[in-house]
Every structure is written in structure tokens, then in C-alpha cells.
Amino acid sequence: MPIWFVTLHPVVQALLGTLFTYGMTAAGAAVVFLQREFDRKLLDVMLGFAGGVMIAASFWSLLNPALEMSRHLAVPQWFPAAVGFLLGGAFLRLIDYFLPHLHPGMPEETTEGIKTTWQRSVLLVLAITLHNIPEGLAVGVAFGAVGAGLPEASLAGAVSLALGIGLQNFPEGLAVSVPLRREGLSARESFFYGQLSGLVEPVAAVLGAATVVFVQPILPYALAFAAGAMIYVVVEEVVPESQQSGNGDLATTGLMLGFTAMMILDVAFG
Numbered sequence: 001m002p003i004w005f006v007t008l009h010p011v012v013q014a015l016l017g018t019l020f021t022y023g024m025t026a027a028g029a030a031v032v033f034l035q036r037e038f039d040r041k042l043l044d045v046m047l048g049f050a051g052g053v054m055i056a057a058s059f060w061s062l063l064n065p066a067l068e069m070s071r072h073l074a075v076p077q078w079f080p081a082a083v084g085f086l087l088g089g090a091f092l093r094l095i096d097y098f099l100p101h102l103h104p105g106m107p108e109e110t111t112e113g114i115k116t117t118w119q120r121s122v123l124l125v126l127a128i129t130l131h132n133i134p135e136g137l138a139v140g141v142a143f144g145a146v147g148a149g150l151p152e153a154s155l156a157g158a159v160s161l162a163l164g165i166g167l168q169n170f171p172e173g174l175a176v177s178v179p180l181r182r183e184g185l186s187a188r189e190s191f192f193y194g195q196l197s198g199l200v201e202p203v204a205a206v207l208g209a210a211t212v213v214f215v216q217p218i219l220p221y222a223l224a225f226a227a228g229a230m231i232y233v234v235v236e237e238v239v240p241e242s243q244q245s246g247n248g249d250l251a252t253t254g255l256m257l258g259f260t261a262m263m264i265l266d267v268a269f270g
Contacts, residue, residue: 052258088228
């Protein structure tokens with residue numbers, strides 16, 4: 001790992017890490033410049049892969065360190081992880097309930113959140129943006145844990161998490177830009193909206209890293225919070241979307257591969 005990166009403040013490291021994950025979202029969105037359509041079977045495999053990465057990252061990079069950090073606290077060891085995990089899911093449920101959004105491939109009458117007259121393209125982008133909030137938060141908290149000097153956290157582990165999130169962001173960018181292109185938007189407009197959905201990640205990462213650096217006692221709760229938010233997104237959105245076109249076996253295979261890849265990344269480099 002470059003020396004210059006190691007010496008940076010953890011908030012800056014988190015920002016750079018999520019600029020990479022954002023770049024992968026933009027790269028996936030840029031596929032619309034090459035082709036108007038994308039093979040649905042391959043997209044479902046990639047979405048399954050993304051779900052597998054998120055599930056593995058939730059445990060190996062977030063929940064497991066949260067449990068280790070809670071070993072010497074005054075509360076039961078399981079308490080911070082359990083509370084943070086449930087709060088993360090509840091937070092995403094609250095956003096899901098209020099924020100207007102539409103999942104790709106679904107009819108407009110299935111729009112979730114408060115009633116609105118926003119365009120379908122905006123609703124599609126907001127659906128993918130929901131995915132990216134917990135991902136950015138997870139990367140930020142991981143780098144913040146390193147900055148807090150806790151022995152259970154490592155810079156290599158935070159970097160591997162950013163790498164894993166970046167890999168699964170490619171199909172997410174693709175999943176929003178291709179449907180927009182199919183809706184009749186130009187390639188440039190489809191790319192713009194697709195990459196826009198990833199901009200929330202650097203914001204969430206900086207907030208997460210800054211919070212845990214300056215308020216260290218909440219770190220186990222913050223790690224578990226990010227894990228709960230990611231699991232909510234996987235179960236609520238990523239897995240159903242990968243299964244809705246009848247490619248369930250392929251999507252499940254992709255999920256298994258994604259979980260394995262993230263587990264290897266975290267164990268080998270974390």
C-alpha cells in the first residue's frame with residue numbers, strides 16, 4: 001500500500017476509497033455509450049454477485065469487528081452489534097417508507113414512498129441511491145475505526161472493503177443507466193443519472209468516518225448499523241431485483257460467488 005495513503009487522515013482515506021466506489025458506479029453507467037441493451041441473464045448474475053459481496057462485507061468487515069470491539073465493554077458483548085444492526089435496518093426502512101423511488105423493471109404504479117409527480121427517471125435513480133447510502137457509510141466507518149487506533153481494525157481491511165464495494169457497484173450503475181436508456185433517454189442522460197446515484201457514497205463515507213473518529217464509544221454500534229442497513233438493502237431490493245426476470249438460479253450462483261470473493265478479500269487482506 002502506498003506510504004502517502006497510509007499517512008492520510010482517515011476521513012480523507014474514506015473519501016478517496018468511496019471516490020473509487022463512485023468511479024465503479026460511473027463505469028457501470030457508462031456501458032450505455034456502448035450499447036442500448038444489456039443481456040438480462042448476465043445483469044442478474046452481476047446483481048446476485050453484488051448481493052453476495054454486501055452480505056459477506058456485512059459480517060466479515062462490520063459485524064465481526066463490532067463483536068470483537070465489544071468484548072471489554074460494560075454491556076453484554078452482543079448488545080452493541082444487535083442494537084446497531086436493528087437500528088441500521090430501521091433507518092433504511094424509514095428512508096424506504098418516505099423517499100419516493102421506483103425499482104428498475106417495475107411499473108410506475110408500484111412506486112414506493114410518499115406520493116409525488118416526479119419523473120420516472122428520477123424515481124429510478126433514487127431507488128439505486130438507496131443502495132449506496134449504507135455502502136458509503138460502511139466504508140467510512142471502517143476507515144474511521146482504523147483512525148481510532150483500535151486493534152480489531154486494519155487499514156488493509158478497510159481498503160479491501162472499499163475494493164469489494166467498488167466491484168459490486170459496477171452492476172448497480174449498469175442497473176440504473178440501462179433501464180433509463182430503454183425508457184427513451186439519450187445515452188448521455190442515462191449515464192448522467194446512473195453515475196449520479198453513486199455520489200451519495202463519498203458523502204456518507206465522510207460523515208461515517210468523521211463521526212467514529214471523534215466519538216469512539218459509538219464505533220461498535222456504527223459498524224453494526226452499517227451492516228444492518230446493507231442487509232436490509234440486499235433483502236429488500238438487490239435479491240428481488242435479480243430474481244424477477246426468471247433467472248433465479250443464475251442470480252443465486254452470482255450471489256455465492258460474490259460472497260466468496262468478498263470473504264477471501266477480507267480474510268486475505270484484512
